[in-house]
Amino acid sequence: MNRDLEIVYVGQICLSWEILYWQYGKAKDLLEHDPHEYHTYNQVAGEYQQFQVLLQRFVEDEPFQGPRVQNYVRKRCILRSFLQVPSIRNDRFKGKKGGREEEKDVISIVKLGEVIKETMQVFWEFLRADKREANLALKGVQGTQMDNAEIELFMNVKLDFQKKERKLKDVQRSGNCIVKKFQKQQERRLSHSLFASLVELKLVSRVLSLPRLRRDHLVWCQRKLSNINVAGRKVSMEQSFSLFPC
Incomplete structure (x- = not known):
């Protein structure tokens, strides 16, 4: 059972990285199609920031929670979305540039790319905190x-x-x-x-x-x-x- 759960965990972190890396590339592609940054991405940016917080808390609490795989399973039972990477989607389309200037804290595709890049860094810290190393024998x-x-x-x-x-x-x-x-x-x-x-x-x-x-x-x-x-x-x-x- 433990071995099966470990494969599930490893499969999830591999999938999370694949999607995270792909979403980062997608953000760069979207910028080319929206050079004036009319679209906003506040909601999904918030989801990425929440993704970061969950990973950081997991690492902080890990010394008191036992083995990583078992800790991951408990976390997923409580929060099904844990380690699930948010999908990029815009909030709405801005038809007028003037309306955009009146808003505060607008997340453009450029800023979203920075948020995703920061998320990749947090994910890297999460991976590094897993002390299991390759067994090359x-x-x-x-x-x-x-x-x-x-x-x-x-x-x-x-x-x-x-x-x-x-x-x-x-x-x-x-x-x-x-x-x-x-x-x-x-x-x-x-x-x-x-x-x-x-x-x-x-x-x-x-x-x-x-x-x-x-x-x-x-x-x-x-x-x-x-x-x-x-x-x-x-x-x-x-x-x-x-x-x-x-």
């Missing part, structure tokens, strides 16, 4: 019968993970972004591609920590890692919506 797949092809796949994923992890750390050091530990002020200076790659790598690490890894889990990890490219100090990441196989 074959004992990490205990309880699962693996054939030679699956063992080879596991080893390839392991090597690629270690390679990408090392390269990203080198980029961080060369960019003088991190000295000893991650600091919020420093992380905000990271390029978007580097930041997104760090999140993806953390998710892969969390999947590899599952007590029972399946072949489709390894294929998912392999696909995620293949999207991260590091050439010298330049980091790029191909955007692809990839659902985690629960």
Whole structure:
């Protein structure tokens, strides 16, 4: 039962990130179609801020709530929307520019993009607070019968993970972004591609920590890692919506 719940939890955080990353891209696309920012997004901005608050409270209370997976299950029983990313939608269409100037605290698509970016940062802190690390030994797949092809796949994923992890750390050091530990002020200076790659790598690490890894889990990890490219100090990441196989 606990193993099944852990897969559900891991599947949810992977899905939350996929949607969050996609919504951030959608906000940028909407700006191109609404350059004068006639539409407002106050309601959905408030929902994203509430999303942030729930994650922050979860992390703050976690030391007193026991293991993360069980804590997550209890939270979802109380609040079904926990970890569900809000969908972008506008409040209304402004036909006159003058009416807009009379309003206060209007959230434009630009401001909404900033709110979503801040939400991504809070989500990153939520992921980092989960101390489960990748188990890169074959004992990490205990309880699962693996054939030679699956063992080879596991080893390839392991090597690629270690390679990408090392390269990203080198980029961080060369960019003088991190000295000893991650600091919020420093992380905000990271390029978007580097930041997104760090999140993806953390998710892969969390999947590899599952007590029972399946072949489709390894294929998912392999696909995620293949999207991260590091050439010298330049980091790029191909955007692809990839659902985690629960």
